[in-house]
Amino acid sequence: xxxxxxxxxxxxxxxxxxxxxxxxxxxxxxxxxxxxxxxxxxxxxxxxxxxxxxxxxxxxxxxxxxxxxxxxxxxxxxxxxxxxxxxxxxxxxxxxxxxxxxxxxxxxxxxxxxxxxxxxxxxxxxxxxxxxxxxxxxxxxxxxxxxxxxxxxxxxxxxxxxxxxxxxxxxxxxxxxxxxxxxxxxxxxxxxxxxxxxxxxxxxxxxxxxxxxxxxxx
Numbered sequence: 001x002x003x004x005x006x007x008x009x010x011x012x013x014x015x016x017x018x019x020x021x022x023x024x025x026x027x028x029x030x031x032x033x034x035x036x037x038x039x040x041x042x043x044x045x046x047x048x049x050x051x052x053x054x055x056x057x058x059x060x061x062x063x064x065x066x067x068x069x070x071x072x073x074x075x076x077x078x079x080x081x082x083x084x085x086x087x088x089x090x091x092x093x094x095x096x097x098x099x100x101x102x103x104x105x106x107x108x109x110x111x112x113x114x115x116x117x118x119x120x121x122x123x124x125x126x127x128x129x130x131x132x133x134x135x136x137x138x139x140x141x142x143x144x145x146x147x148x149x150x151x152x153x154x155x156x157x158x159x160x161x162x163x164x165x166x167x168x169x170x171x172x173x174x175x176x177x178x179x180x181x182x183x184x185x186x187x188x189x190x191x192x193x194x195x196x197x198x199x200x201x202x203x204x205x206x207x208x209x210x211x212x213x214x215x216x217x218x
Contacts, residue, residue: 003045008037009166012047013174016157021070021175021182024063026149028054030156032163056149062088063182066150070179073098078106088147093139099124101154102172112176113169 012035019025027034027049036048058066065084072080076098085094095106104110105120116124143151161171 003037003039005164006166006170007043008045008047009161009164010170010174011043011045012164013157013161013171014178015047016153017174017178018181020058020150020153021063021067021178022185024058024060026056026058026146026153027052028056028149028153030153030160032160035160056146058146060186062144062146064186066147067179067183069097070101070175071183073102074112074176074179076104076106076108081106088142088144090139090142093135093142096139100151101175103168113167113172 016027016030019027029051030049034049034051036050038046038048040046065087069081069084069088071077072084081097082094085091085097088094098104098106098108102112104112104114104116105124108116108120110116110120140148158168158171161168
């Protein structure tokens with residue numbers, strides 16, 4: 001059909017990132033069998049999502065907290081990550097959010113999308129080895145239901161992106177962009193028809209440009 005898998009991966013992540021961060025909807029089961037790629041459309045293809053039985057509408061307060069959490073993880077704002085962790089009820093375990101979602105530690109010096117250094121991996125391994133089963137159980141039990149749904153969806157999307165041959169930077173960039181947009185979007189009768197009423201593309205692009213080099217965006 002002449003489809004480019006990496007282009008499909010990019011479009012898929014853009015769709016899901018906007019869905020979650022801006023509109024507050026989560027398709028809870030985006031496995032490959034539920035994603036159809038039609039060879040028609042203005043971009044040369046159209047993505048069709050199937051099986052809408054497992055959708056979750058996010059509480060808007062949670063949606064905004066999740067947007068701010070991603071913004072904090074992008075900038076590695078330690079205080080904000082821990083603050084949002086308290087709001088979500090996970091307490092001290094919030095320090096592991098950057099590892100779970102971005103693959104770098106909360107004190108990392110690595111660029112977003114880059115692998116952890118050998119020293120970071122060693123320190124993380126040492127820290128995790130000190131945790132007990134009760135710590136893992138407490139962490140999972142403390143997560144809001146909305147968060148658990150997002151974790152499942154994100155895990156499936158990571159797998160699909162890899163199968164399509166795209167870098168995980170595609171996922172990170174989409175989440176970074178739409179978390180910034182979503183943080184400026186409040187749902188309600190006064191909300192503009194535009195999903196991004198307060199955050200200009202220009203300002204968001206400047207922020208993202210600081211985080212990714214040209215080669216990383218390719």
